[in-house]
Amino acid sequence: MLIRIGGSLEGKVGSSEITPKETFLNRRNFLTGVAALGVGTLALKQVPGLLHPDAVHADTKLTTVASKYTVPDAQTPFAKATTYNNYYEFGTDKSEPAKNAHTLRTRPWTVQVSGLVKKPQTIDIDTIMKYRPIESRVYRHRCVEAWSMVIPWDGYSLGEFISAMEPLPSAKFVQFISASDNKNMPDKPGGYDWPYSEGLRMDEAMNPLCLLTFGCYGEVLPNQNGAPIRVVSPWKYGFKNGKAIVKIVFTDKQPRTLWNEISSNEYGFYSNVNPTVDHPRWSQAHERRIDSSPFPKTVPTQMFNGYVDQVASMYAGMDLKKNF
Numbered sequence: 426m427l428i429r430i431g432g433s434l435e436g437k438v439g440s441s442e443i444t445p446k447e448t449f450l451n452r453r454n455f456l457t458g459v460a461a462l463g464v465g466t467l468a469l470k471q472v473p474g475l476l477h478p479d480a481v482h483a484d485t486k487l488t489t490v491a492s493k494y495t496v497p498d499a500q501t502p503f504a505k506a507t508t509y510n511n512y513y514e515f516g517t518d519k520s521e522p523a524k525n526a527h528t529l530r531t532r533p534w535t536v537q538v539s540g541l542v543k544k545p546q547t548i549d550i551d552t553i554m555k556y557r558p559i560e561s562r563v564y565r566h567r568c569v570e571a572w573s574m575v576i577p578w579d580g581y582s583l584g585e586f587i588s589a590m591e592p593l594p595s596a597k598f599v600q601f602i603s604a605s606d607n608k609n610m611p612d613k614p615g616g617y618d619w620p621y622s623e624g625l626r627m628d629e630a631m632n633p634l635c636l637l638t639f640g641c642y643g644e645v646l647p648n649q650n651g652a653p654i655r656v657v658s659p660w661k662y663g664f665k666n667g668k669a670i671v672k673i674v675f676t677d678k679q680p681r682t683l684w685n686e687i688s689s690n691e692y693g694f695y696s697n698v699n700p701t702v703d704h705p706r707w708s709q710a711h712e713r714r715i716d717s718s719p720f721p722k723t724v725p726t727q728m729f730n731g732y733v734d735q736v737a738s739m740y741a742g743m744d745l746k747k748n749f
């Protein structure tokens with residue numbers, strides 16, 4: 426396999442497509458700042474009250490551009506989106522990732538691209554981040570456990586990254602493998618076949634809605650939300666969106682996914698948000714919307730999480746009760 430650290434993505438873009446210098450410099454400053462301050466600063470940010478938020482804001486801020494992908498729903502406050510998380514490597518209780526994920530070192534970080542692809546390579550995260558302007562997109566975020574949030578995510582379409590890697594025509598699926606080393610994640614619970622693994626069909630991964638995500642709320646992703654790189658496919662249940670990705674593998678077969686292996690009748694490969702297909706243990710017709718209210722309301726769940734126009738055609742002719 427060809428191993429190249431950095432550089433290769435730049436060679437693939439025309440000058441008009443390169444991230445504007447100002448964006449790049451701001452991001453460089455941010456990265457230098459993070460490196461100089463060390464991971465401790467990011468860790469402090471995750472403990473509410475220890476440090477005034479403005480004190481770290483300059484070091485974590487991303488330069489983003491507006492996006493056409495947005496929803497009018499009221500946004501979930503940053504404090505809730507970053508303290509109520511699913512990230513089992515850092516604990517199975519929703520409050521645990523915010524307390525424990527400070528052990529994750531997000532620099533240096535590389536992503537290995539392999540499998541059925543013309544350009545297998547290992548790429549530095551900072552090269553990936555500056556390949557395209559980072560858009561701020563407001564998406565509905567629906568968990569399979571029937572709660573939901575509305576989050577401004579920052580990233581660019583995964584399809585743009587995939588195209589640069591030049592997958593072979595035989596590549597039908599793409600697998601995302603998360604970090605799982607003991608140094609970064611010393612207290613991973615037993616009973617799970619780590620690393621966390623998820624996958625998408627190739628056309629799903631190429632759908633422009635599917636976001637390669639580096640930040641949220643205009644800031645670099647907090648560790649508990651998947652730093653330094655995660656996927657967000659907003660028409661699917663949240664567990665399809667692997668956090669802290671270290672490997673992207675192009676395959677001709679449906680890849681293993683952690684939750685599907687644990688319980689295939691509960692967590693299907695597709696996992697499209699579908700109010701007419703219940704989880705065996707609860708209804709999926711409604712969701713508890715976590716917003717700024719102290720008393721979250723229950724709202725009806727929408728087909729494909731409200732993204733029918735953008736994604737329904739990919740499933741034309743498929744039995745969605747069977748392929749749940």
Ligand code: MTE
Nearest residue numbers: 510511512513568603621663664666667668
């Ligand atoms: N990725 C990893 N590596 N480990 C996890 O436990 N949980 C998934 C997904 N990605 C998970 C993961 C689940 S179940 C959900 S609902 C979303 O992350 C939660 O994302 P959030 O915490 O940013 O809301």
